[in-house]
Amino acid sequence: CSLAFGIVCVIIAHFGAAAARSTQHAAAAMDPALLLIMSSFLQLQQFVEPASSFSSSSDPAPLIFFVLSCVLVHAAAIFSESGEEDWWGLSRHTIYKNLVNNHVGSLDPSIRDREWRKHYGLSHPLFTGLVDELTPLIKREAISMPIEAAVAMVLYRLCQGHNVRRLASEYRTEPWVITRVTNMVTRALSTKLYCKYVSIPSGPRLLEIIEGFKEATGLPNMCGAIDGSHVKIYKKPDEEYTPAHYKCRHYYFAILLQAVCDHRRIFWDVCVKAPGATEDAAHLRESSLFSKLMSGEILGGSIVTIRGNHIRPYIVGDCCYPLLSFLLTPFSADRSGTASQNLFDTCLMKGRSSIEDALGLLKGRWRILQNLNVGLKHAPQTIVACCVLHNICQLAGEPEPPLFKDPDENGAVSRPLDTEKSNHYFGESIRQVLLEDLQEKQHRQ
Secondary structure (H helix, E strand, O other): OHHHHHHHHHHHHHHHHHHHHOOOOHHHHHHHHHHHHHHHHHHHHHHHOOOOOOOOOOOOHHHHHHHHHHHHHHHHHHHOOOOHHHHHOOOOOHHHHHHHOOOHHHOOHHHHHHHHHHHHOOOHHHHHHHHHHHHHHOOHHHOOOOHHHHHHHHHHHHHHOOOHHHHHHHOOOOHHHHHHHHHHHHHHHHHHOHHHHOOOOOHHHHHHHHHHHHHHHOOOOEEEEEEEEEEEEOOOOOHHHOHHHHEOOOOOEEEEEEEEEOOOOOEEEEEEEEEOOOOHHHHHHHOHHHHHHHHOOOOOOOOEEEOOEEEOOEEEOOOOOOOEOOEEOOOOOOOOOOHHHHHHHHHHHHHHHHHHHHHHHHHHHOHHHHOEOOOHHHHHHHHHHHHHHHHHHHHOOOOOOOOOOOOOOOOOOOOOOHHHHHHHHHHHHHHHHHHHHHHHHHHHO
């Protein structure tokens, strides 16, 4: 009878655990359920062995099975896995839980959005809009959670910069799940949404950018600022990737990001093709942007005539880039030029500061880029995905986080290649014309 009683206890414990798992708040629901099960056990014990009780029976087996079954019920309730329900009740992510439980509408919008930006890098309205855009781009059956949960988890990782193991612990799942979902979401952002949010300007938008830079710098027809930024990677690459190629001039392993932005610090071109040891100029020459600029395929409109010279829209960069007709650089890197040259350099560098600020905002908001903890295979798409998210935030007018400061530039001054000599001479003449035009404006004032 004692053995039979124990078996019945275990069976009841199994069904009690199943009932607890089906409850949204299992731990809270266990108290009355446990009392009912205990009462049933006592009644069953008296029925099976009426001559004995837990306090007087010489056979301890019923008591042992009884206690064991109760422990099993509690353990099953506390540590139960419940499929998607577990993702809806993340105790460590109360803001997301409020969204799922439809309580977010009761929060004050300013408080709600402040907390969302703190956790996920953007406001609640932007999050819901992003989920709507990503939903048709991600196969639901390929992930083990709702799309909303997947996007929230990836944004949390990109914003906080946490590694896979920490997130796996917080989300009570396996590290490979975090990796897989991150790769799927960042791939959708970097490929499917890239063209919508990152595009080379033309038409009215190009004119708007030119006017914005002119107001800030006093220089006509400037339409963008370019720079490279080393994205530090969390560990030394494997030998198959040749680690020396990734050791940047700041003495850490990195991947080189090239970006061009407008006066509002919105990226209009992004390229992640080179390891950290690559020079900025070499990275530019390997990019599709360079071939398009050299061929005149882009930025061909809005040509202005200054002192008889036709000047097309141009971008600006530091002395790590070659001086070309479409890419103007300072006369000197250390203000060692003439007074008029230094004046021009000051105006040009005002325009270039927009890309420094854009990259600082990028790494300040998406802190995973301060120490990239993804595999090299998926590093480029993660970086580009963060650039897309940056543009989404800038276009929406999101509050800007503190700028992340990269190490000071100390790259070598770039020289034109033999195949670029004619274009370089044209760039020199354009820069000189703009300097003389700026001087004349200064004298008139």
